[in-house]
Every structure is written in structure tokens, then in C-alpha cells.
Amino acid sequence: MPSVAILGSRGYPSYYGGFETLVRRLAPYLADHGWDVTVLGRARSTRLDDPERDPRIHSVRTRGVESRSASTLSYGLTGALWARAAHPDVALVLNVANGYFLPLLSRAGIPTVVNVDGIEWERAKWGRAARAVFQGGAALTARYATTLVNDSEEIARYWARRYGTTGAYIPYGGTDPGRLPVPDGLATGTYVLMVARFVPENTVGEFLAAAESLVARAPVVIVGSSGYGGPLDEQARQLAAAHEHIHWYGHVADDPLLHALWQHAGVCFHGHSVGGTNPALVQAMACGAAIVARDTVYNREVLGAAGRFTQPGPAAIAEAITSLLREPDARRHLSAAARARAAERFTWEGVCHQYNQVLEDALAIKAPAGAAVEPR
Incomplete structure (x- = not known):
């Protein structure tokens, strides 16, 4: 039985973000297809008592520093050291910040499949030093990764231009949850929804x-938080306190509730601007949300004609959402188009099948024990 270690997420099972959703879907799929799967993670972010946890998946918690600036690198280092000692047949590495540790794995003869995610150094939350760290990790990823995974075609083109790389295109998936009950206190098709991590981009x-x-036109539902507190969390709290029809749920780890919120929204706003295929957008599409998205090349790639687009200013966002609220036929059309596009292009079965194939291909170039995998 071949073994794979998954590094760079918060662990299994965890509900923090896109990487964690991928791991929750992918790890059991790989176990179904004959892999011995270990997921490296963080004690504070995993739920080992989760009833949905697959007992075949080995969850290993390593140590690290719990802070916005140091957590990724510190947990990346301890995860890489664990993998170097355990010596899995292949490692699936998430996030280019872990590029600094790829030489450790390469010299141990462990091939690496790296999901490069978005363009992390363009995120507004990072200062100059952090951006330089991510750029350095990306350069090392381009050199030392055995195989790259790009979650969007535009990201693949970016890496080809900047680093001269090629890689597999594997997006994220979504799941049609079937008909779900309307969340308490809301009415179907009447409210505006935003689901996002609270970061500027x-x-x-x-x-x-x-x-x-x-809120003068429709109830507003906000899902998300920064995870660390801050001005955006405080702004959301104050809005919900001041307006009876603004509801702030904070971070939601309950998938059925989150899917129901998407499914019954009148309009869903998606404002992500940095990176490729966003997992929350794909899942909103699978739930049949009528979507107004920030106009970016990434959101246009994912949505195609199954959404509307707006500039990022508050007035433009309000106008685009209000306009769509006034058009029930257009909302029904966009809902059906989004669901159909998700079913055609973004399914977890297809995504996991592609990862399985890429990992199997990486096994074919595994170096002998003690010999380094040839870097790029």
C-alpha cells in the first residue's frame, strides 16, 4: 500500500478554509483507492471527535507558533521534519510558503506534489517582509517541487510566465446538498449573503x-471572521447590533447550515480578488446561489456566464445586488446556470480522481532511499 503525507493544511478533520475542505474530501477518497494517508495538522484546529472523521486517516499533530505571521512557517517546518523521518512514498504539500522545506523532502528521496494556491504575496494583509517570504517560498517551490498543481488556468499561466513551470490543473469541487430547510429566522430568496474570511482582499x-x-432593501447575512479579531470583526459586530435585519454568524463550521444559507439566499456576493478557483464560490454555485462577484479574471474563469460582476466600491456593490434583487427571473436563471456549471466542471469526484492520478504519477519518479529527487 503506497503512503502519502499531506502537509500544509490545519489538519484532518478541520473546517477552517479551502485547503481543509480539500483534505476532508481527498483523504478518504485516497484511502478508498488504496493509499495509506497521514495528514499533518495543528492541535487547536482539528476535531478528532468529529463523527464524520474517517478512522482510516492518520491525524498527526505537530508543534508550531500560533500567530498570524509565524504559524504557517513553524508548522510547515515541523510537518516537513516529521515527513522526512517517517518517509512516506509521496508528499502532497499545500501552500508555497512550504517551499522552504521542499529541499528537506527532496534530499530524503520523497517526491512532492505542491498545490501553489493563489498569489499569496498580493494579499493586502501581509506586510513587505511577509510578502518577501512568500515570494521566496514560491521560487523554491518552482525549483524543488516534483509536480505542481494549479487550481485555476489563470494561475497556471501566471506561474508559466514568472517561473517557466508547467503543472496539473485541478480546481476545487462542490457538492449539491439537495433541498435543505430554510435557516431559522430567514425566508427563502429574500436576503443578501456574503461568506468570506475577513481579510481586505x-x-x-x-x-x-x-x-x-x-438593509433598507433586504436582510443581510454575513458569514465569516478574521480568526484573530480586528477591525472588520468589530465592524460586523456593530452592524449586527445596530440593525435588526443584519445577521452576523461569525465562522460557520456546520456544512449543512452553510449550504442552506447559500441555497436560500436571494443574492450571494463573492468578493475574493486574489488567487484562483475559490472553494466557497464553487460550493455556492453547487448550491444554486445567484451570484454577484467582484470582477476579476479568476471569478470570471469560474463563473463564466453563471454570474454577474461588479467593481469593488460599496456603491457599485450595492447597486449590482439591488438590481439583481429586482429581477426574479434573472436570479432563477443564474441559479440554474451556476448549479449546472458546477456539476459539469467542479465536482469532488473529478477533483479527487485527478489528485489520485497525479500522486500515482509522482510515485513513478520516486528516488532510491538516500538519493535526492531531481529538482526542477
């Missing part, structure tokens, strides 16, 4: 400003 501040005017 997700257009959260602009949406919160737009919510002040939107």
Missing part, C-alpha cells in the same frame, strides 16, 4: 459599507 470592508444601504 475579499472585499469585506466594502461589502460591510454597502450593507448599510442594502
Whole structure:
């Protein structure tokens, strides 16, 4: 039985973000297809008592520093050291910040499949030093990774231009949850929804400003938080306290509730601006949300004609959402188009099948024990 170690997520099972959703779907799939699967993670972020946890998956918690600036690198290092000692047949590495540790794995003869994610150094939350760290990790990833995975075609083109790389295109998947009950206190098709981590590049501040005017037209539901507290969390708290029809749920780890919120929304706003295929957008499509998205090349690639697009200013966001709320036929059309596009292009079965194939291919170039995998 071949073995794979998955590094760079918060662990299994975890509900923090896109990488964690991928791991929750992929790890059991790989176990079904004959892999011995170990997921490296963080004690504070995993739920080992989760009833949905697959007992075949080995969850290993390593140590690290729990802070916004140091957590990724510190847990990346301890995860890589564990993998180097355990010597799995192949490692699936998530996030280019872990590029600094790829030489350790390469010299141990462990081939690596690296999901490069988005363009992390363009995120507004990072200062100059952090951006330089991510750029350094990306350069090392381009050199030392055995195989790259790009989650969007535009990201693949970016890496080809900047680093001269090629890689597999594997997006994220979504699941049609079937018909779900309307969440308590809401009415189907009447409210505006935003689901996002509270960071500037997700257009959260602009949406919160737009919510002040939107609430006069429809209830507003906000899902997300920064995870560390801060001004955006405080702004959302104050809005919910001041307006009866603005509801802030914070971070939601309950998938059925989150899917129901997408499914029954009148309009869903998606403001992510940095990176490729966003997992939350794909899942919103699978739930049949009528979507207004920030106009970026990545969101256009994912949505195609199954969404509307807006500039990121509060007035533009409010106008685009209000306009779609007034068009019930258009919302029904966009809902059906989004669901159909997700079923055609973004399914977890297809995504996991592709990862399985890429990992199997990496086994074919595994170096003998003690010999380094040839870097790029």
C-alpha cells in the first residue's frame, strides 16, 4: 500500500478554509483507492471527535507558533521534519510558503506534489517582509517541487510566465446538498449573503459599507471572521447590533447550515480578488446561489456566464445586488446556470480522481532511499 503525507493544511478533520475542505474530501477518497494517508495538522484546529472523521486517516499533530505571521512557517517546518523521518512514498504539500522545506523532502528521496494556491504575496494583509517570504517560498517551490498543481488556468499561466513551470490543473469541487430547510429566522430568496474570511482582499470592508444601504432593501447575512479579531470583526459586530435585519454568524463550521444559507439566499456576493478557483464560490454555485462577484479574471474563469460582476466600491456593490434583487427571473436563471456549471466542471469526484492520478504519477519518479529527487 503506497503512503502519502499531506502537509500544509490545519489538519484532518478541520473546517477552517479551502485547503481543509480539500483534505476532508481527498483523504478518504485516497484511502478508498488504496493509499495509506497521514495528514499533518495543528492541535487547536482539528476535531478528532468529529463523527464524520474517517478512522482510516492518520491525524498527526505537530508543534508550531500560533500567530498570524509565524504559524504557517513553524508548522510547515515541523510537518516537513516529521515527513522526512517517517518517509512516506509521496508528499502532497499545500501552500508555497512550504517551499522552504521542499529541499528537506527532496534530499530524503520523497517526491512532492505542491498545490501553489493563489498569489499569496498580493494579499493586502501581509506586510513587505511577509510578502518577501512568500515570494521566496514560491521560487523554491518552482525549483524543488516534483509536480505542481494549479487550481485555476489563470494561475497556471501566471506561474508559466514568472517561473517557466508547467503543472496539473485541478480546481476545487462542490457538492449539491439537495433541498435543505430554510435557516431559522430567514425566508427563502429574500436576503443578501456574503461568506468570506475577513481579510481586505475579499472585499469585506466594502461589502460591510454597502450593507448599510442594502438593509433598507433586504436582510443581510454575513458569514465569516478574521480568526484573530480586528477591525472588520468589530465592524460586523456593530452592524449586527445596530440593525435588526443584519445577521452576523461569525465562522460557520456546520456544512449543512452553510449550504442552506447559500441555497436560500436571494443574492450571494463573492468578493475574493486574489488567487484562483475559490472553494466557497464553487460550493455556492453547487448550491444554486445567484451570484454577484467582484470582477476579476479568476471569478470570471469560474463563473463564466453563471454570474454577474461588479467593481469593488460599496456603491457599485450595492447597486449590482439591488438590481439583481429586482429581477426574479434573472436570479432563477443564474441559479440554474451556476448549479449546472458546477456539476459539469467542479465536482469532488473529478477533483479527487485527478489528485489520485497525479500522486500515482509522482510515485513513478520516486528516488532510491538516500538519493535526492531531481529538482526542477
